[in-house]
Structures are given as structure tokens and as C-alpha cells.
Amino acid sequence: MTRHLRKFALTVHISLAVGWIGAVAAYLVLVIAAMTIQGSQTLRAAWIAMELIGWYLIVPLALASLPSGLVMSLGTPWGLFRHYWTTISLLLTTIATTVLLQHMQTVSFFARVAADASGPDASGLRGALRGELLHSGVGLLVLLAIEALNVYKPQGLTAYGRRRASEAALVSLAPDVGRSVPIPASAAGTPRWVRVVGLHAVGLAALFVIMHIVGRGGLH
Numbered sequence: 001m002t003r004h005l006r007k008f009a010l011t012v013h014i015s016l017a018v019g020w021i022g023a024v025a026a027y028l029v030l031v032i033a034a035m036t037i038q039g040s041q042t043l044r045a046a047w048i049a050m051e052l053i054g055w056y057l058i059v060p061l062a063l064a065s066l067p068s069g070l071v072m073s074l075g076t077p078w079g080l081f082r083h084y085w086t087t088i089s090l091l092l093t094t095i096a097t098t099v100l101l102q103h104m105q106t107v108s109f110f111a112r113v114a115a116d117a118s119g120p121d122a123s124g125l126r127g128a129l130r131g132e133l134l135h136s137g138v139g140l141l142v143l144l145a146i147e148a149l150n151v152y153k154p155q156g157l158t159a160y161g162r163r164r165a166s167e168a169a170l171v172s173l174a175p176d177v178g179r180s181v182p183i184p185a186s187a188a189g190t191p192r193w194v195r196v197v198g199l200h201a202v203g204l205a206a207l208f209v210i211m212h213i214v215g216r217g218g219l220h
Contacts, residue, residue: 017143017147110128154191
């Protein structure tokens with residue numbers, strides 16, 4: 001990838017990623033407003049607006065951010081699976097997009113209920129906002145974590161990355177075949193930050209599942 005093309009791809013990817021974060025933040029504002037402001041009209045309008053923002057802004061930005069991130073990884077020396085931060089970013093982005101597409105079906109259901117003025121009262125719509133607060137809040141945290149990984153680019157090579165680095169070093173040392181190739185201490189093993197991120201991810205996932213189970217209606 002040429003320098004100008006790389007800068008263009010980076011600009012597109014940053015714009016999509018920041019737009020995704022901003023759209024989720026706006027969605028979260030609507031959820032909080034619907035939970036705090038009394039009045040069924042405001043509640044119904046918030047659900048309708050949440051569906052519009054979700055399908056016509058958040059979903060397109062999410063679907064576009066994933067391939068643009070792949071282009072940036074494959075078109076730069078960082079690679080896709082060589083470094084922990086690129087691998088974790090890809091995994092979190094894929095999970096966030098999958099959960100988003102699944103959850104938008106629920107949002108559309110409640111938006112249709114909200115649009116039906118002759119439908120049931122607003123108590124069910126208000127109770128469902130707790131799940132929206134959970135989804136949008138956790139989603140925003142995940143997106144901020146991905147953004148932090150892409151900015152700080154913490155050190156740490158995966159097993160695949162270490163193997164590729166050793167192979168490249170062997171080639172550069174030819175014809176001294178058989179010479180041992182040292183791996184920097186910063187690249188050997190699993191970095192501590194990966195373990196910390198993994199523990200937090202497991203805890204967040206457990207909290208997410210528990211809140212779904214104990215919430216109204218259970219997991220469905």
C-alpha cells in the first residue's frame with residue numbers, strides 16, 4: 001500500500017470508528033432521557049428515534065468499520081494476527097457488530113409497539129429501557145477500549161507473530177544457518193496487559209449475562 005493510499009485508508013477508518021462511538025453515545029443519551037423524563041409521548045418518540053439511529057447510523061458505521069480495519073491491518077506492517085492489540089481489536093469489533101445486529105431486532109420490536117398509539121401502556125416500554133442502558137453502555141465501553149488499543153498499540157507478539165519474526169530474522173541472517181535468533185523480551189510470552197484485558201472482558205461478559213438472566217423476561 002502506497003503512502004497516500006495508506007493515509008486515505010487511515011482517514012476513512014478513523015472517521016468510521018469515531019462516528020460509531022458518537023452514534024452510540026447519542027443512542028445512550030436517548031435511553032437516559034427516556035428513563036428520566038416522564039411522559040408516554042417522550043418515551044414512544046425515544047424508542048422510534050433509537051430504532052432510526054440504530055439501523056441507519058450505528059449499523060452502517062459498524063459494518064463499514066470492520067472491513068476498513070481489515071484493510072489497515074493487512075496493508076500495513078502491523079498485520080492482522082501478528083500483534084495482540086490488532087487481534088483483540090478484530091475480535092472485539094466482530095463481537096460488537098454481531099451483538100448489535102442481533103439486538104436491533106429487539107429494538108425494532110419495541111419501536112413498532114411505541115409507534116402503535118392504540119397499543120399497550122408505556123410500562124413495558126419503560127421497563128425495557130434497562131436492557132438498552134446495559135447494551136449501549138457496555139457497547140460504548142467496548143468501542144472505547146478498541147480505540148485505546150489502536151492509539152497506544154501496546155507491545156506484544158502473538159505466537160504466530162513470534163514465529164514470523166523468527167523466520168524473517170533467519171532469512172536476514174543467511175547464510176549463517178543454525179544461528180540462534182533471540183526474541184526481544186517485550187515480544188516473548190503473553191504480555192501482562194493481555195491477561196488484564198482478558199480478565200476484565202470475562203468479568204464484563206459474566207455481568208452482562210447475569211443482568212440478562214435476572215432481568216425482566218430472562219435471556220429471551
